[in-house]
Amino acid sequence: MTLKSLFATRLYHAPLNDHGSIDPDELVANCYGIAEDDEAGQDWCETEGFPGYTSYASLTDLPWRFPIFADVVAALDKHVAAFAKDCAFDLGDKELKLEDIWINILPPGGIHTGHIHPHSVISGTTYVALPEGSAAIKYEDPRLAMMMAAPPRLKDAAEELRQFIYVKPAVGDVLLWESWLRHEVPMNEAEDDDRISVSFNYSWG
Template identity: 40%
Template sequence: MARRAAFFFVCCLSYLNSPDFSVTSSRQVLRGPGGVLPNGELRDVYDMEPSTEAREGPLQLFASPIYRRRIRREEDAVRELNEEIAVNFKRLMVRDEKGVEWSKTDYAGGYTSYFSLPALQKWVPPIQTLEQWLKPHIEEFRKEAGLLEEPELFMTDCWANVMGEGTEHCFHQHNRSTISGTYYVQTPRGCSSLLFEDPRLDRTVAKRQRKVIACPAIAGFVVLFESWQRHTVPPNAGEGERISVSFNYHWRYEEPTKLQREA
């Protein structure tokens, strides 16, 4: 239970009253039928875990984990890394003219390198260190989310976020990615949390109150989630700048280039 305490879950709940309904307790996996349907269409092959345990009541099915942990336990090393990242981001806010200009209208009151410099892991040393520290977390999340072991997951994008007073990031999701996440560098008191939207909202005809789950921003913590999860950061009301590093991971479907191997 302690190991799972770092996970939030955005779930589809099935309210099933039949005593005959079963929930999987065995890890044996059966292969669903493939082949061709009578109309000529292909039938998908699927994995199916046999149900052996009968239960009643609400059941959490098809849950998508949201992972939140300290990046490392060595506080001095984490503090040093955060200071180095913050210094580099301050330099970008002066030198990245394209990013500064874009942020004036699309990230008002703050700065992001998303539009101008979206691959910081390839050339910013402290971000390269962060990428190495993220590896065990990515692997743990991959297992918890039930994602395939192959092909390899690698960091495709990484960018800076500096949120000033009132800066916000509207609801969005990360397309063309598998795992997305944020690492918190500086989180002043009162700064905005990361909010996740209930994913069932656009998949039901029933009226449902809009629901979000707040994940507090704490310096030294990493948050990971499946990239399709819609999320937002409301206007920052903290006593200072809220600084974070955002990133995406995706499958490596082909032989990596020399640059990718070195990244």
């Protein structure tokens, strides 16, 4: 008998500073400072019922405005290149380039529901503040909608056979995945503190 695992879904997990020297305290201060000054972002979050703060719909040039975000992107470029190599992407004469990058400040009780990142190739998050009780990130098997009558998996099933995977990063980590992979952030159950992350998309060409 021969058994193979087909159609792998890759997840990249590494310290951001493997390719940089970003001061985590400075990054926290910048995230809060930007959130405080970004009235357009605050208005968007209030209008859309978004918990906490995100710069997703208001600021498109963080690396140009703030030197520390330029340093973050320089590190991310190297991580993304390593992940693209692992995925065996044939990029030809085009490069994977940063499409957008944004701040997320998720307060206690906040949640980011399941979603994908259309029109991108690689998406990811680097983690700025993770108080005790703040949520891990949850990934969903991309074949789930096609499983129809399949039974659930055993609780002790091997990780690659599970239908949902929870990953708990540490402050300073970066996670990368292909943008079609559905994911969500469960509720931040910390008592008082915010969960802060910086998310991003890379496109091809």
